[in-house]
Amino acid sequence: MSEIIQKVKNLSVGFKSQKGHEISILKNITTNIKKGETVGIVGESGSGKSTLALAMMGYVKQGLFKMGGECIFNSFNLLNMNNRELEKIRGRKIAMIPQNAGQALTPNLKIGYQIDEALKLHTNFNKNEREKKISELLNKVRLPSPETIALRYPHELSGGQQQRVAVGMALAGNPDLLLLDEPTTGLDVTTQAHVLELLNFIAKDTGTSMVYVSHDLGAIAQVSDRIIVMYSGEIVLEGPARDILKRPIHPYTYGLLNSIPKLSLAGLPGSMPGSQPQPGTKKEGCSFYDRCNLAEEKCKKNSPDLEYINELKTSVRCFNYKKLLKDKSKKQLSTSRNEKNIKINEILNLTDVSISYAKQKLLDQILNKITDTNPTVKDINIDINKGETIALVGESGSGKSTILKSIAGLLRTKEGNIKFNQDRILSNDLKKRNSSDLRAIQLIFQNPDESLNPNHTVEEILAQPLKLYFGLSGEKLKNNIIDLLEKVRLGKFYMTRYPRQLSGGEKQRVAVARAFAAKPDIILCDEVTSALDVSVQAAVLNLLQKLKEDFGTTYIFVSHDLAVVRAISDRVAVLYQGRLCEIGPSKNVYKFPSHPYTEVLLGAVLEPDPDIKPKLVAEDIVEDKPPEKGCCFQGRCPRILGDKCKNETPPWQIGDNGNAIRCHINIKELENIQNGN
Amino acid sequence: MFFLIIKRILLGLITLFIVSLITFVGTEVLPGDACTTYLEREAYGAALEACYKRLGLDIPAHERYLSWAYNVIQGDFGYSLSGQMPINEVLGPRVKNSMVLASAAIIIGIPLALILGIITALWRDKLPDITISTVTIFAMTIPEFISATLLILVVAIWLEWLPGIVIVPTDVTVKELLPNIILPVIAIAMIMTAHMARMVRSSVIQVMASDYVQMAILKGVPYWKMVFKHVLPNALLPAINVVALTIAWLLGGVVVTEVVFNYPGLGRLVIESISNRDLPTVQALAIILASIYVSINLIADLLTLMLNPRLKTLQIRK
Ligand SMILES: Nc1ncnc2c1ncn2[C@@H]1O[C@H](COP(=O)(O)OP(=O)(O)OP(=O)(O)O)[C@@H](O)[C@H]1O
Ligand code: SF4
Numbered sequence: 004m005s006e007i008i009q010k011v012k013n014l015s016v017g018f019k020s021q022k023g024h025e026i027s028i029l030k031n032i033t034t035n036i037k038k039g040e041t042v043g044i045v046g047e048s049g050s051g052k053s054t055l056a057l058a059m060m061g062y063v064k065q066g067l068f069k070m071g072g073e074c075i076f077n078s079f080n081l082l083n084m085n086n087r088e089l090e091k092i093r094g095r096k097i098a099m100i101p102q103n104a105g106q107a108l109t110p111n112l113k114i115g116y117q118i119d120e121a122l123k124l125h126t127n128f129n130k131n132e133r134e135k136k137i138s139e140l141l142n143k144v145r146l147p148s149p150e151t152i153a154l155r156y157p158h159e160l161s162g163g164q165q166q167r168v169a170v171g172m173a174l175a176g177n178p179d180l181l182l183l184d185e186p187t188t189g190l191d192v193t194t195q196a197h198v199l200e201l202l203n204f205i206a207k208d209t210g211t212s213m214v215y216v217s218h219d220l221g222a223i224a225q226v227s228d229r230i231i232v233m234y235s236g237e238i239v240l241e242g243p244a245r246d247i248l249k250r251p252i253h254p255y256t257y258g259l260l261n262s263i264p265k266l267s268l269a270g271l272p273g274s275m276p277g278s279q280p281q282p283g284t285k286k287e288g289c290s291f292y293d294r295c296n297l298a299e300e301k302c303k304k305n306s307p308d309l310e311y312i313n314e315l316k317t318s319v320r321c322f323n324y325k326k327l328l329k330d331k332s333k334k335q336l337s338t339s340r341n342e343k344n345i346k347i348n349e350i351l352n353l354t355d356v357s358i359s360y361a362k363q364k365l366l367d368q369i370l371n372k373i374t375d376t377n378p379t380v381k382d383i384n385i386d387i388n389k390g391e392t393i394a395l396v397g398e399s400g401s402g403k404s405t406i407l408k409s410i411a412g413l414l415r416t417k418e419g420n421i422k423f424n425q426d427r428i429l430s431n432d433l434k435k436r437n438s439s440d441l442r443a444i445q446l447i448f449q450n451p452d453e454s455l456n457p458n459h460t461v462e463e464i465l466a467q468p469l470k471l472y473f474g475l476s477g478e479k480l481k482n483n484i485i486d487l488l489e490k491v492r493l494g495k496f497y498m499t500r501y502p503r504q505l506s507g508g509e510k511q512r513v514a515v516a517r518a519f520a521a522k523p524d525i526i527l528c529d530e531v532t533s534a535l536d537v538s539v540q541a542a543v544l545n546l547l548q549k550l551k552e553d554f555g556t557t558y559i560f561v562s563h564d565l566a567v568v569r570a571i572s573d574r575v576a577v578l579y580q581g582r583l584c585e586i587g588p589s590k591n592v593y594k595f596p597s598h599p600y601t602e603v604l605l606g607a608v609l610e611p612d613p614d615i616k617p618k619l620v621a622e623d624i625v626e627d628k629p630p631e632k633g634c635c636f637q638g639r640c641p642r643i644l645g646d647k648c649k650n651e652t653p654p655w656q657i658g659d660n661g662n663a664i665r666c667h668i669n670i671k672e673l674e675n676i677q678n679g680n
Numbered sequence: 681m682f683f684l685i686i687k688r689i690l691l692g693l694i695t696l697f698i699v700s701l702i703t704f705v706g707t708e709v710l711p712g713d714a715c716t717t718y719l720e721r722e723a724y725g726a727a728l729e730a731c732y733k734r735l736g737l738d739i740p741a742h743e744r745y746l747s748w749a750y751n752v753i754q755g756d757f758g759y760s761l762s763g764q765m766p767i768n769e770v771l772g773p774r775v776k777n778s779m780v781l782a783s784a785a786i787i788i789g790i791p792l793a794l795i796l797g798i799i800t801a802l803w804r805d806k807l808p809d810i811t812i813s814t815v816t817i818f819a820m821t822i823p824e825f826i827s828a829t830l831l832i833l834v835v836a837i838w839l840e841w842l843p844g845i846v847i848v849p850t851d852v853t854v855k856e857l858l859p860n861i862i863l864p865v866i867a868i869a870m871i872m873t874a875h876m877a878r879m880v881r882s883s884v885i886q887v888m889a890s891d892y893v894q895m896a897i898l899k900g901v902p903y904w905k906m907v908f909k910h911v912l913p914n915a916l917l918p919a920i921n922v923v924a925l926t927i928a929w930l931l932g933g934v935v936v937t938e939v940v941f942n943y944p945g946l947g948r949l950v951i952e953s954i955s956n957r958d959l960p961t962v963q964a965l966a967i968i969l970a971s972i973y974v975s976i977n978l979i980a981d982l983l984t985l986m987l988n989p990r991l992k993t994l995q996i997r998k
């Protein structure tokens with residue numbers, strides 16, 4: 004057994020409430036980190052993962068304080084040391100890779116300076132050696148042309164590049180322990196897979212121990228040797244990664260794994276009811292009691308201890324774990340969607356749509372000349388059938404939201420038209436759309452915090468569309484609101500609440516209710532579950548599916564998460580740089596990805612299974628604009644044919660199973676290559 | 681970047697144009713005019729007409745505006761009525777006197793505000809912050825005319841340390857002026873400093889809570905180095921515009937304070953020429969004060985543009 008480098012003993016951290024009560028957000032945490040191992044800490048937002056990781060650096064956020072226990076790194080008792088002493092350890096012995104590198108790099112200092120600063124503090128190199136070391140570090144994190152990158156400011160790099168810089172900076176002091184707080188959250192799937200692969204390489208290469216904090220079990224599965232599952236400030240399960248992921252013996256972990264949509268499984272993930280208790284609200288009993296489907300009477304009164312099971316090398320905090328131990332069925336619970344055959348009854352047709360963000364020069368506007376020959380979104384042709392869920396997928400910057408905004412009328416199309424119900428061409432200009440067109444198309448946004456007016460109660464929020472489109476008032480209005488709330492499974496008493504009094508999932512339900520209030524034909528969903536925890540995400544997805552079945556609504560669903568798209572959509576359109584690459588029924592696109600870009604995207608998806616490794620087939624270069632001519636994917640295509648791809652726009656080809664792709668390689672040939680792999 | 685600067689300058693010029701129009705129209709619609717005030721009881725018949733003729737008040741208003749604007753652009757504000765001399769000559773020493781007053785207030789106020797703001801932010805909720813914050817909030821709420829009067833009462837009348845009222849000729853030299861300006865400067869600087877210190881404090885606190893400062897701490901950067909390299913440049917950048925606004929706003933304070941202390945500056949001239957209905961001078965003052973206001977804001981915008989790496993590249997790329 005290798006030596007322990009970080010010991011956390013009975014650690015409790017809390018804050019003082021306004022009434023002066025001490026409320027703990029970490030309760031009695033005890034765990035060890037061994038030399039050279041990577042430990043994943045996983046849990047929903049608010050479970051205390053980041054607080055725990057920061058405490059391992061002797062850092063307690065402003066407003067929090069240590070209530071008891073200790074963190075011992077080698078022989079240093081970190082939480083009892085003063086800042087002067089900690090400065091010698093931080094960055095040198097223990098380094099941190101932050102959640103959002105974009106915000107964690109100081110905006111007014113160049114990349115090179117920020118790395119140099121760490122080197123100056125923690126090494127004895129002279130100026131020349133440091134300069135060499137900076138290049139070496141940037142090289143190690145696989146950034147192109149380190150010399151020029153070093154001279155840039157943080158905002159001049161893409162998200163993935165910023166994250167790499169942060170990794171490089173953390174490695175500057177050659178630390179024994181690396182703490183990573185959600186290092187890939189917010190990155191594109193392909194970028195995320197590459198950063199994780201880099202981290203794995205560094206862990207092997209340098210023998211550094213890592214603590215990897217994330218809400219994403221998919222990412223955790225790729226890097227961890229051991230996993231700690233946290234719930235409401237406690238460790239509920241801890242053990243070897245493989246066992247935890249394959250045979251979770253705590254009901255919470257079981258439910259969590261169940262609520263993650265998987266590529267390999269069609270249908271909606273099972274959802275867990277309720278949400279994590281707020282700190283300070285739970286008095287006695289098991290903290291998971293309200294949401295647990297194995298709960299018994301004794302769980303209500305007594306809280307279980309963390310019990311170590313020798314033969315499994317696992318610790319678990321549950322009275323009934325044995326029930327899950329016996330449960331040999333590995334089958335994932337997933338409610339299958341009825342993929343009933345959708346009648347060809349087109350409700351929305353996008354014809355040759357292009358959209359440009361470039362501002363037209365005044366003169367060209369007067370002469371009505373089109374100057375932007377290379378618009379952000381170009382040549383989009385999609386026919387959408389009534390009652391289907393069509394998803395737009397692609398990396399950030401692929402124009403998914405842009406297309407949605409145009410359909411909603413928030414953004415003018417430059418060319419082409421959008422037809423509703425086969426005969427009405429929707430106006431380009433929101434102001435010129437009539438009330439029934441406006442009612443017919445509703446939007447749900449990514450972030451309910453921004454789309455719900457914080458000064459209105461839920462009742463007022465839902466009353467708005469009802470008054471506007473149906474002129475309801477009085478008793479009728481009220482009954483309709485109660486009805487709507489019921490549909491999204493919220494009680495009547497939510498009417499008087501303000502958005503800040505709702506949890507993330509509840510807010511998104513209100514946003515869904517508001518969209519349905521207009522009795523729309525089409526609902527545009529822009530990353531509606533991205534801001535939610537997986538268990539909440541599963542619930543919202545199930546809700547959306549249920550409502551759709553009840554009302555026959557058509558969804559246009561935008562997401563960067565391919566597994567979510569797999570779970571909810573009937574048809575997928577894959578976009579790259581504002582151009583369509585592939586479109587077809589979900590089950591076929593996922594089973595036989597034929598376009599090289601679809602192959603790249605699907606290969607990078609992380610599954611919460613240590614045995615399914617992502618396939619990285621293309622570099623994660625960021626292109627800031629689409630190529631002038633030829634295939635849009637030429638810059639990154641692993642199967643590029645040469646000049647043909649660079650000069651000629653590829654033709655559409657339709658495969659036997661209904662997939663349409665845009666590529667110069669014959670679709671049969673592509674299918675064969677990919678099946679051969 | 682170049683276009684942005686041109687755009688800002690153009691906007692400033694438009695503002696000036698509008699101000700000139702408003703003052704012109706304003707003085708036009710007020711009952712009574714320069715001649716009736718000047719001639720008082722003799723304001724009738726031939727004398728009045730002669731006066732109108734001499735001042736050019738007999739030609740239509742828009743023509744008068746155009747010729748006036750034309751002259752102003754060339755730096756000629758016309759003729760003061762009460763002083764009976766070119767306005768430029770009246771203004772010269774007054775501008776100088778006010779400049780001395782304002783610059784003294786700025787030279788003392790800005791560094792003091794920065795220091796106080798930074799101290800209160802870094803020792804947030806500790807004793808230094810609590811004391812300084814109480815004092816600054818108190819100072820912020822007292823208008824100049826009260827603080828000026830109190831200063832005169834305490835320092836000049838009770839303690840008899842300094843002269844309470846400034847009794848010097850308008851064309852006094854700077855050296856003679858200095859001992860007289862101490863109290864007015866304190867009165868002006870107090871409220872301005874308090875405002876800026878609060879602003880700097882909240883800006884520094886905000887940056888201190890940012891992810892990149894937490895990162896710098898976790899990187900092991902020593903405290904003061906972190907403050908100077910990571911915190912202050914980012915915290916003070918947004919403060920530039922507020923400082924500019926405060927300085928521009930100080931102009932109003934200058935007027936009040938000058939009147940209370942009988943200080944021979946632009947501010948007193950404003951009040952004097954309004955009560956004398958010396959309309960040409962009022963117009964000239966309005967334009968001058970507006971130009972100062974506009975240029976201070978312009979300078980602040982340009983400084984922000986130049987110092988913020990983010991804006992710089994944004995502009996180059998576009
Ligand atoms: N207001 C704007 N001005 C100029 N360019 C813009 C603007 N908004 C978006 N873009 C550009 O348009 C492209 C498509 O943006 P869009 O927001 O539609 O992407 P997305 O696929 O929704 O990405 P994400 O997953 O990050 O939301 C990007 O290259 C983006 O930089
Ligand atoms: S102790 Fe009871 S309530 Fe808690 S997780 Fe186990 S079965 Fe569920």
Ligand code: SF4
Nearest residue numbers: 634637640648666667
């Ligand atoms: S057309 Fe060429 S570059 Fe484009 S996807 Fe096909 S092979 Fe790749």
Ligand SMILES: [Mg+2]
Nearest residue numbers: 403404405530
């Ligand atoms: Mg988007």
